Amino acid sequence: MDDPVLLTGAGGHVGRTVYERLADDYDWRLMYHTQPTEEPEAPYFTGDVQETEDVRPAMADAGTVIHLAGDPRRDAPWRSVLTNNIDGTHTVYELAVECGVERVVFASSNHAVGAFETDERTPEMYRADDEFRLDGTELPRPGNKYGISKATGETMGRYYHDEHGIDVCNIRIGNLNEDHPPIDYERGQAMWLSPRDCAHIHDCALRADYDYEIVYGISDNDRKYYSLERAKDVLGYEPRDNSAEWDGAERISNDL
Numbered sequence: 001m002d003d004p005v006l007l008t009g010a011g012g013h014v015g016r017t018v019y020e021r022l023a024d025d026y027d028w029r030l031m032y033h034t035q036p037t038e039e040p041e042a043p044y045f046t047g048d049v050q051e052t053e054d055v056r057p058a059m060a061d062a063g064t065v066i067h068l069a070g071d072p073r074r075d076a077p078w079r080s081v082l083t084n085n086i087d088g089t090h091t092v093y094e095l096a097v098e099c100g101v102e103r104v105v106f107a108s109s110n111h112a113v114g115a116f117e118t119d120e121r122t123p124e125m126y127r128a129d130d131e132f133r134l135d136g137t138e139l140p141r142p143g144n145k146y147g148i149s150k151a152t153g154e155t156m157g158r159y160y161h162d163e164h165g166i167d168v169c170n171i172r173i174g175n176l177n178e179d180h181p182p183i184d185y186e187r188g189q190a191m192w193l194s195p196r197d198c199a200h201i202h203d204c205a206l207r208a209d210y211d212y213e214i215v216y217g218i219s220d221n222d223r224k225y226y227s228l229e230r231a232k233d234v235l236g237y238e239p240r241d242n243s244a245e246w247d248g249a250e251r252i253s254n255d256l
């Protein structure tokens with residue numbers, strides 16, 4: 001892929017993880033909310049992702065967008081997810097059409113399907129011997145307003161794929177916890193996405209051939225309630241980490 005890749009939300013946890021590990025592999029355009037503390041090597045832009053005039057210069061020569069910017073809080077209020085997440089994603093897709101972008105990789109979330117975690121299924125579904133799996137073919141089932149915004153982003157992608165031919169990959173990211181899996185949090189261990197697997201799945205989503213996809217972005221954890229089959233089959237995702245292998249003393253190597 002030769003055209004520049006625009007990364008929104010470049011200053012956040014996922015954005016830094018993706019950029020730091022793939023910095024040399026793509027011609028990046030980085031979008032930050034505010035001025036970054038350290039000057040990145042790649043061309044960068046600042047502004048509100050929901051504002052067309054802020055995003056247009058960042059997207060002008062991009063062929064692909066990884067869209068991460070937004071309010072990531074599970075308890076985010078409606079006003080915030082409406083502005084930052086829903087309006088922001090709409091602006092990204094509208095400009096993608098205007099700028100001739102061919103592909104959008106969208107940071108969806110486990111919270112788009114959080115209400116599958118019913119009282120009857122939990123906590124058993126978080127355990128290694130439980131066979132319940134979501135595979136991306138199920139309808140969204142958000143458990144909060146943040147999850148509604150992510151389900152809406154996925155549906156928006158469907159529209160822009162069908163109407164405008166943009167390739168769309170929605171990655172329902174689990175729980176990016178830096179350095180090690182969440183401790184004393186079974187659910188978090190079941191949906192842990194290690195930093196190197198996070199960079200790898202985004203790399204796969206930039207390179208693979210697909211039309212419209214919903215995949216789960218977690219490491220190959222023994223505990224899991226998301227299927228990795230679609231990500232493996234369509235994207236060629238080969239996760240290397242597993243929350244069960246963290247022994248509490250040593251950090252998993254995050255070399256790519």
Ligand SMILES: NC(=O)C1=CN([C@@H]2O[C@H](COP(=O)(O)OP(=O)(O)OC[C@H]3O[C@@H](n4cnc5c(N)ncnc54)[C@H](O)[C@@H]3O)[C@@H](O)[C@H]2O)C=CC1
Pocket residue numbers: 008009010011012013014015032033034047048049050067068069070071072073083084088107108109110172173174175176177
């Ligand atoms: N970290 C995780 O485990 C997960 C993250 N995600 C999604 O991945 C994306 C990135 O999440 P994180 O990096 O963890 O969050 P973060 O809060 O660290 O990064 C988000 C970035 O977006 C920027 N941003 C927020 N609103 C903006 C706006 N209106 N205009 C421009 N920039 C704006 C923030 O300044 C921040 O730098 C989010 O969309 C989040 O919903 C989804 C599932 C899990």
Ligand SMILES: O=C1O[C@H](COP(=O)(O)O)[C@@H](O)[C@H](O)[C@H]1O
Pocket residue numbers: 071072073074108109110111173174175176187188
């Ligand atoms: O979508 C997201 O999910 C992760 C994990 O969810 P949590 O409910 O276990 O915290 C969350 O950490 C992240 O902030 C959010 O964007």
